[in-house]
Every structure is written in structure tokens, then in C-alpha cells.
Amino acid sequence: MSSFDDRNGGGVLLGAVAIVALGSLLGIGQNVMVRKGEDALHKKDFQRRSLSWIKTEAVSPVLGSGAHGGASPAPVPTVVTDSPFRMAEPAETDLPAVPDLAQPIQMQLGAVKKFHDAGAAVFIDARPKEEYDGGHIPGAVNLPYDEAVTDPARLESFDAQGKPIIIYCGGGTCELSMNLAWAMIQSGQKKLLVFMGGIPEWEGAGYPLQRSEAK
Amino acid sequence: MDRFLSHRWVVRAAQIATALVFLAAALPKISDVPQFAKDIAAYQLAPVWSHHLVAMTLPWIELVAALALLLKIRERAAAMVATAAMLTFTAAVAWAWSQGLSIDCGCFGKGVSEPVGVAKFLQNVGLTALAAVAARRATGA
Numbered sequence: 277m278s279s280f281d282d283r284n285g286g287g288v289l290l291g292a293v294a295i296v297a298l299g300s301l302l303g304i305g306q307n308v309m310v311r312k313g314e315d316a317l318h319k320k321d322f323q324r325r326s327l328s329w330i331k332t333e334a335v336s337p338v339l340g341s342g343a344h345g346g347a348s349p350a351p352v353p354t355v356v357t358d359s360p361f362r363m364a365e366p367a368e369t370d371l372p373a374v375p376d377l378a379q380p381i382q383m384q385l386g387a388v389k390k391f392h393d394a395g396a397a398v399f400i401d402a403r404p405k406e407e408y409d410g411g412h413i414p415g416a417v418n419l420p421y422d423e424a425v426t427d428p429a430r431l432e433s434f435d436a437q438g439k440p441i442i443i444y445c446g447g448g449t450c451e452l453s454m455n456l457a458w459a460m461i462q463s464g465q466k467k468l469l470v471f472m473g474g475i476p477e478w479e480g481a482g483y484p485l486q487r488s489e490a491k
Numbered sequence: 492m493d494r495f496l497s498h499r500w501v502v503r504a505a506q507i508a509t510a511l512v513f514l515a516a517a518l519p520k521i522s523d524v525p526q527f528a529k530d531i532a533a534y535q536l537a538p539v540w541s542h543h544l545v546a547m548t549l550p551w552i553e554l555v556a557a558l559a560l561l562l563k564i565r566e567r568a569a570a571m572v573a574t575a576a577m578l579t580f581t582a583a584v585a586w587a588w589s590q591g592l593s594i595d596c597g598c599f600g601k602g603v604s605e606p607v608g609v610a611k612f613l614q615n616v617g618l619t620a621l622a623a624v625a626a627r628r629a630t631g632a
Binding site: 295310 | 555
């Protein structure tokens with residue numbers, strides 16, 4: 277006789293379903309409560325690691341965000357902008373203005389290309405060195421996420437000369453870029469942009485790649 | 492062996508141990524849902540749309556199962572849930588390990604750093620066995 281069967285087998289199964297259902301309801305309930313509370317504070321904590329969007333022309337509404345995970349206080353003060361869009365001054369440049377946010381901002385290919393052409397941003401390739409060597413956006417610096425986390429000094433000493441930092445990787449869900457962007461924010465960097473499309477999108481648009489010489 | 496593992500004290504001990512492990516795993520994840528969502532995403536296993544949903548619900552399921560085990564409310568059902576959860580976690584860890592992903596397990600939240608690897612896999616196998624014992628129908632023998 278197996279110890280798993282039960283005169284009340286259906287009851288146990290039903291109980292298991294009930295536990296899963298109750299847990300799910302509580303979890304969703306927590307999320308709803310958290311969001312409500314934080315919307316009221318004009319501070320979407322649950323979404324603090326989600327991204328705003330930079331489209332070609334405009335900077336997104338700003339999701340104010342303070343400390344990151346409570347682990348270390350973000351050096352960048354919370355920024356809350358009420359205007360939904362901030363258009364760049366046309367006389368100045370046609371590049372979108374990048375606010376000093378305590379969170380990364382997503383950027384799409386069109387804007388990425390503009391920044392690249394204007395030399396107005398520092399590009400960071402978050403992929404491992406082998407992939408970087410195989411072809412990267414011209415001028416990009418390689419800063420593999422795995423190395424960055426083990427050597428935080430590299431993040432702190434990184435000097436973007438006040439320019440926005442555009443991080444990219446191999447596309448997809450772009451975890452490398454996101455994680456690196458958060459790590460850089462924690463180490464005090466500002467103006468972090470993430471090019472979610474990464475190399476596949478860049479290459480797909482027919483833009484050139486730069487290969488490192490074999491050493 | 493079978494009789495020993497079905498002994499009500501053994502089953503009860505396994506239930507309490509499983510409950511404590513699940514409690515320790517659930518609480519840090521409940522307090523930092525976005526971090527857990529990131530940990531799930533790092534496995535590159537589940538579709539993107541499900542990351543937040545799983546991150547929201549899974550820790551609470553762990554918590555409810557743990558409390559049910561501790562308080563002896565539907566404790567066999569709770570142990571079954573725990574066993575199923577452990578099987579899933581073990582499979583996820585095995586997959587990540589086989590893919591050579593150097594990621595953090597995320598099992599107990601961000602308080603402890605636990606790289607996915609053979610140690611984590613064996614720990615999960617052990618916890619799965621523990622939960623399975625907790626799910627046995629106790630006999631007085």
C-alpha cells in the first residue's frame with residue numbers, strides 16, 4: 277500500500293488546490309494593496325524596476341523612484357516630473373533630453389542611433405568579452421555584467437563625462453543590461469539608458485558593427 | 492523503512508521542518524516582489540509575462556502551505572503542495588545548472604547569495620524528499 281493513497285484522497289487534492297488558490301489570491305491582493313498605496317504616494321514602488329520609455333522624440337513620464345531594494349540608498353534624489361512629456365529644445369539639438377533618474381530608461385533604436393551619430397552618449401556593452409569581440413556597436417566599451425558585479429570599483433570609477441550611458445546586450449529580455457544599469461545607478465551613475473533591442477536590432481537595421489582584433 | 496517513514500512522529504517532524512524552510516523562503520520574497528521577479532527572469536525559463544505573476548503568487552503559496560503544515564490544518568494537502576513546489580524548483584535549478592547559467596537561486600530572497608549549482612541541486616533534492624515524507628499518511632506504528 278502506498279502511503280500516498282488516502283481514503284480521503286479527493287479531500288487532500290482539494291485541499292492542495294485550495295492552498296494554491298488561497299496563496300495566489302493573497303499574492304495578488306498584496307500587489308493590489310501595494311499599488312494602491314503607492315499610487316496614492318505618487319510612487320509606484322512595484323514598478324520601480326520597470327522602465328519608462330524614450331521614443332525617438334520624447335522623454336517618457338517619469339516614474340519617481342527612490343532607494344533600490346532598500347539595500348543601499350540611491351544617491352540620486354527622487355525625481356518626480358508632472359509633465360507627461362519633455363520635448364527637447366529644437367534649437368539646441370534634436371536629441372531627447374535625458375533626465376537624471378534613479379532608474380534606467382528604455383530607449384529605442386531610433387533614439388539610440390541619434391545619440392550614437394551625435395557622439396552624445398557613452399555606449400556600454402554588457403555582454404561577455406567573447407561576444408563583444410565578435411561584434412559590437414562602434415565605440416562601445418565592454419563592461420560585462422558578471423565582471424561588474426564582482427568588481428564594483430569599475431562601476432564607481434566609470435566616467436561618462438556627464439553624458440548619458442546607453443547600455444545594451446544581446447536583446448531578448450535584456451537582463452544583463454537591466455542588471456548592469458541598476459548596478460551602475462547604485463554606484464552613483466546617472467542617466468542610464470537601456471537599449472532593449474541590443475545587437476540583434478542594431479544589426480537588423482543594417483548599422484555597422486565593430487569587431488575587436490584577435491589578440 | 493516504509494513503516495519508519497510513515498510513523499506519525501517522523502511525518503510530523505518532516506512537516507514542521509518543511510514548514511520552517513518554506514516560511515524562511517517565503518517571507519523575504521514577499522517583502523521584495525520585484526527582486527524575486529528578477530530572480531525568476533534570470534532563469535530564462537518561464538515566459539516574460541509570467542514573471543511578475545509567479546513572483547506575486549508563489550511566495551504566498553509557500554507561506555500558506557507553511558502555516559497549514561505548522562498549524563496542522565490540511566497538513567497533508569499542504570505537504571503535497573510543498574512537494575510539487577520542491578519538484579518544480581529542483582527541476583528549475585537543474586535546468587539552470589545544466590545551461591551553465593551563473594545566476595543566484597533566489598530561493599530565499601536576496602538575503603543569502605546562493606549560486607545555482609550542484610550544492611543547490613542536492614539541497615533541493617533533500618528538501619523534496621523531506622516534503623514527500625511530510626506528505627505521507629501517518630500511522631501510529
